[in-house]
Amino acid sequence: MKQYIKTDEWNIIEEGFVPHYNKISESIFSLGNGRMGQRANFEEAYSGETLQGNYVAGVYYPDKTRVGWWKNGYPEYFAKVLNAANWIGIDIRIGDEVLDLHHAKVSSFSRVLNMKEGYLQRSFTATMKSGKEVRVTATRFCSIADDEACAIRYSITPLNFDSEAVITGYIDGDIRNQDANYDEKFWESVYSHAEGNSAYLVLRTRKTGFDVCTGQQLFILQDGQPVSIQPVQREKYVGGSAVAVLSRNQETIIFKYAANLSSENHAREALAGNCRLVLERAAAKGFESMLKEQAAAWARKWEESDIVIEGDAAAQQAIRFNIFQLNQTYTGEDARLNIGPKGFTGEKYGGSTYWDTEAYCLPFYLATAGQQVARNLLVYRYKHLEKAIENAVKLGFSNGAALYPMVTINGEECHNEWEITFEEIHRNAAIAFAIFNYIRYTGDEAYLAEYGLEVLIGIARFWAQRVNWSHAREQYVMLGVTGPNEYENNVNNNWYTNTMAAWCLQYATEALQQVVATNPERYEAILQKTALDVKKETGQWQHVIKHMYYPEDEQLGIFLQQDGYMDKDQTLVKDLDPAQRPLNQKWSWDRILRSCYIKQADVLQGLYFLEDRYDQDTIRRNFDFYEPRTVHESSLSPCVHAILAARLGDEQRAYEFYLRTSRLDLDDYNNDTEDGLHITSMAGTWMSVVEGFAGMRVRGGQLQFSPFLPGKWQSFAFNIRFRGNVLKVKAGKHGVNIENHSGGDITVLIYGEPCEVAAGATVQLKHGNLVN
Template sequence: MKNYIKADEWNIIEEGFDPHLNKISESLFSIGNGRIGQRANFEEAYTGETLQGNYVAGVYYPDKTRVGWWKNGYPEYFAKVLNATNWIGIDIDIDGEKLDLFKCEVLEFKRVLNMKEGTLSRTFTARLSSGKVVKVDAIRFCSIADDELAALHYSISALNFEGIITVTSFIDGDIKNQDANYDEKFWNEVAQHQENDTDYLTLQTKKTEFDVCTASRTTVLFNGVAQSSQAVLGDKYLARTTVIPVKQGETIHIYKIVTNLSSLNYDKSDLLRLAKVKIETASTKGFDELLKDHAAAWAAKWEESDIIVEGDIAAQQAIRFNIFQLNQTYTGKDARLNIGPKGFTGEKYGGSTYWDTEAYCIPFYLSTAPEEVAKNLLVYRYKHLDKAIENAEKLGFKNGAALYPMVTMNGEECHNEWEITFEEIHRNGAIAFAIFNYIRYTGDENYLAQYGLEVLIGIARFWKQRVNWSEDKQKYVMLGVTGPNEYENNINNNWYTNKLAAWCLKYTIEAADMVKRLDPEKYKTIQKKTKLVEAKEFGDWKTVADQMYYPYHEKEGVFLQQDGFMDKEQILVKDLPAEERPLNQKWSWDRILRSGFIKQADVLQGMYFFEDEYDLETLRKNFSFYESRTVHESSLSPCVHSILAAKLSDEEKAYEFYLRTARLDLDDYNNDTEDGLHITSMAGTWMSIVEGFAGMRVCNGQLCFNPFLPKAWDSFSFSIGFRGVQLKVKISSKQIWIINNSVQTLEISIFNRLHTVLPGEKAITYHEQLV
């Protein structure tokens, strides 16, 4: 665990430069706007260890899977969001000596991610080998007000010398993904163009043939006067070099305004023209005005989604960091985009879509953004339904059965591990549950007729074909699966997967009845389109759901994770030597698979989804059993434990697991932050507070709260939107305020007592349970 980030309510602060921590900081200080994003690489040259990363959402390459064998249905490629043109580059040469913090003596260094305004700034003082000392101040942002723009301001001062400073501002497309399977470069150059202090570089991805035009206008000011520059051309490289004689104490200011336009959104033939218009308009506005617009957009984001913690600066910093990264990763403006587990902060997992979105991210966006944002995440899957049916057909399923991919960019499966690709089929259930969750929260039942029912029918057909009847058990069983606990592969009757399948079969019938009632004509259209044989299929689905087999252990009184789980040696985590963790770095895979240790608890994930079906005693037994065996080596694990512990009134464990997920990246708990941040698990941090500590649920169409106040906090508050109403919730010792900031009246429940909250008024409740 690292502990070098300074505690601050609104800022992530690094003071002093340690090259060994640089890749971690590059992840932590990443910025983005939902359309473009980048790691916190330095503008000037750096020859130390680094992962240069600039990414454009939706632009990907199908990198050929690297395996030595093949199976029917196995994906031919692993799709990757591409490391795109590096636009921040500013080489600094001082009397023939290049500025490089890996080779300089760094006298002072400070890096700040200002989460309130969405900016990354850096200031340092460095002594070159010649003895010359320079001071640099830099600030940059990816505009959330206009997600095709980014800008930076870089200044360099001569502190103890007179000499020649040469500034080379460049854009460089000659880059490659660190995770390229065969060290291949994925871009071809289409065109270069230079005019009016602006460089235009258009690249095209191999195979997928996305075009991206990057335009960069550089302005160099010295003593308030714009300096002339010399244009430079190279392979996938454009630059402008400015030579300036400086005296001691003088400062050079460099401004870069950049746009990235892709053929995902525009006709290829029009990219250059549109880039010229965009860069001209942005340059006329200028850096300062662009920054004001960007800060104002962030202020609106924070108004919707901020959580305020009083009395614990580290906790306040952590939750804001998680919310900040979620908001700059996905904005919901484009239903073709989704949320990669690492967002724009690294290349692990390829930037592709996983089940994390539906299981963890949907609740955050439902409560903190306009309804359309979460809806677009579901529409993304609807648009991939045909591909999901194709994926299922490749594995032998028929009649419109749909298997959504574990990993995807365009709806095709592109995961390259067989036990995930073929067996981790619970992702289908998470997508179905997200549809249910969206409707439960928004009340938007029309979504089923418009999009949802077709998806549910495809998934239900898959479940029906995936089970088989066991004569021995006289039940339907599901063989050869992998649950969320990936420390178990190719097992039979995973409780969580069986539970999701049975629920989904029943819910699809309910959803069909709902559409039939709300819009009979639309139902007939769907029936015809999907070739739904209602009586036969509904009857089959109900039979399977009613007769599904669930492993259970009578002696322990718990649902078994899968058949044979109790055959494993039952060693608890508390008896596992600390030096043997994390298991995935210290043990062989064979040893992990034979152990009873759990990466994340399948059964508890299911009980979180379907908590209304289980009484507290059942939940308590299962929680105690599985928590003691779970090593939490999935970033998605602690938040579910935190929420369930809160429901069980185990406030100490609820807070323990919250801290584990909240500062996972800031403190580099798992020694993997350098690969990128755990973006999707960050939504779990928000859930731990709102669903855990505040106990927020939707009960019969109403918001319900059963909160407690962590002992380390004086109070906490948050804003949520619910069915057109904006609420501010504050919880302190013995008191809850819920303020209605909308024009609609809303009924809410606090500790099972109904309150009617009028527009502009608040409900106040006192209760000894908050102590």
């Protein structure tokens, strides 16, 4: 664990340059706007350790699968969101020296991510090998007010010399992904043009044929006067260059406006022209006006999604960092887009969609954005239903059975580890649960008829075929699976998978009944489209539900993670030598698989999803058994444990898990932040506060809260959207306040008691009594 980030409620601050931490900081200080993202690479040249990263949403490459031994059913490729053209580049050559912090003595280094207003600022003083000393300040942002535009203000001041310098602002398209399976370059040049202070580069992805135009307009000012810029152009590289005399203590200011436009949103023949229009609009506004627009747009984001914590600056900084990165990653405006585990902050996981979206991200967007945002996440999966059916066919399933991919961009499975691709089939359940969760929260029952029912039928058909009848048990069993705990592969009867499969079958049955009652015309159309034999197939589903096998240990009173779990050595995590952690970096895979250790919530994931089914004692017994065996080496683990600990009234463990999930990247808990941030687990951080400490639930169409206050906190507050209402909830030492910022009245349950909050009114629950 590293703790070099300074504590501040609205800023992420790094003071002093430690090259060994640079890739970590590149992740932490990343910028994005839902349409594109940029790691916190330096504008000037840097020959030290770095992971260059600029990403454009929806643009990917099918990198040919590389495995040691091919197995039937493996996908042909791994889809990867690509490292795109580098638009931030500003080379500074002073005399015969290039400004490069890897070869300079760096002092007064500061990097600040201003989360309130959405920009990154970096400043430093560098002494070059010649002894020349310069001071640099750079500010940049990806606009969320104009999501195809970015801007940089870069200033350089010589402190002890006068010298001629060459300043070049450029776009470099000769880039590669560090994780390319065969060290390929994925881009081909289509068009390039540089003229005056403008430059444009159009690149096309090989195989998939996406075109992306990256453009810039460059301005260099000394004493307010422009410096003449000459165009620069070569293969996959365009820019503008100027010769300027740098005078001691005179600031030279560089403004660089950049844009990324893709053929996903523009006709190919119009890309360069439209890119020019975006840049002209940005330059006409100017940097300061664009920055004000950015601050105003972020103010609206924070009004919707901020969580305010009083009395604990580290916790406050952490939750805002997580919310900030979530809002940078996904805006919900485009149903073709989804959320990768690393968002726009790194190459790991390919920028593809996992079950993380449905299990962890959906609740955040349900409560903090318009209903259409969460709906688009579900529509994304509906549009991939035919691909899910094709994926199931490749594995031997039939009759419209659908297996959603573990990893995808276009709906086709592109994960190639057999124990995941073929066996981690519980991801299907997360898709179905997301439909249930969305409708439960929004009341949008029409979604079932419009989109949801078809998906549920495909998923139910898969589960009905994936189980098999055990004559020995006289029950249905599920063989050869991997549950959420990926430190167990190819197990039989994973409790979570069996439980969620049966739940899916029941929910699909109920959905059929609901749609036939509310929209019989659409119901008939769905039956015809899916060729569903309702009586025969739902009869089979009910037989599976009634006879499903669930492993249990009656003596301990727990659900067994899978058959044979108690055959393992049961040494607890606390008794492990700390030097052996993390296991995934210290142990062989064979040793991990033979151990009892759990990567992330497995049985507890099921108790979290379906908690209404289980009483407090059942949840407590399972929590007390499994948590001490959990190493939390998945970023998705601490949040579920925090929520369950909060429900159980275990304040200490709830708070510990909250800090771990919220500061996972800021403190580099798992020694992997340099690969990119854990964006999807950041949604779990929000859940830890709102579903954990605030106890928010939806039951019977009503919003419920059961808040408790961690000991270090004076209060915490957040806004919630719910069925057209906007509420502000504040829990403090003296009670709970509910403010209704809506035009209509609403009744919520507080600690199980109904509380009517009139439009525009505030109600306080104090010591169990409602007071105005």
